[in-house]
Amino acid sequence: MSNLEKAILCMVDVFEQYATKDDKKHQLSSAELADLMNKELAGPEFKGKVDTDVIDEAISKLDKNHDGETNFREFSMFLATLARGYYRATKKGKGNKGKPAKPE
Numbered sequence: 001m002s003n004l005e006k007a008i009l010c011m012v013d014v015f016e017q018y019a020t021k022d023d024k025k026h027q028l029s030s031a032e033l034a035d036l037m038n039k040e041l042a043g044p045e046f047k048g049k050v051d052t053d054v055i056d057e058a059i060s061k062l063d064k065n066h067d068g069e070t071n072f073r074e075f076s077m078f079l080a081t082l083a084r085g086y087y088r089a090t091k092k093g094k095g096n097k098g099k100p101a102k103p104e
Contacts, residue, residue, distance in 0.1 A: 014040060015075050028070040034064075046086065 001009075019028050028036065041047070061081070062074045064091040070078070 011076065011079060012072075015072055019072075023031065024069065026071060028075060041082075043087055 014036065017026070018032045021023060021032055021035075022029060062070050062078050064074055064077075065071075
């Protein structure tokens with residue numbers, strides 16, 4: 001299996017692991033999302049590599065339909081925002097041509 005295939009399967013597995021803790025099996029409640037972030041973003045590879053502003057921005061943009069929960073579409077957008085933040089932090093902004101990061 002390729003790394004990309006593993007990443008996709010892992011993304012789905014993580015969502016399902018946390019979303020299935022209550023009656024709504026296809027949504028992350030705010031408590032489930034907080035639990036996921038506390039447990040899954042605690043390793044040294046990630047901690048301190050993405051500015052907390054990026055995480056806060058990602059969370060604020062999550063709930064597109066304003067229902068107070070995170071569906072898989074919203075979750076995948078959240079992960080993409082975190083990945084961009086991690087990339088920028090670890091590459092020291094390479095590819096940005098010296099421009100400050102703008103909200104996406």
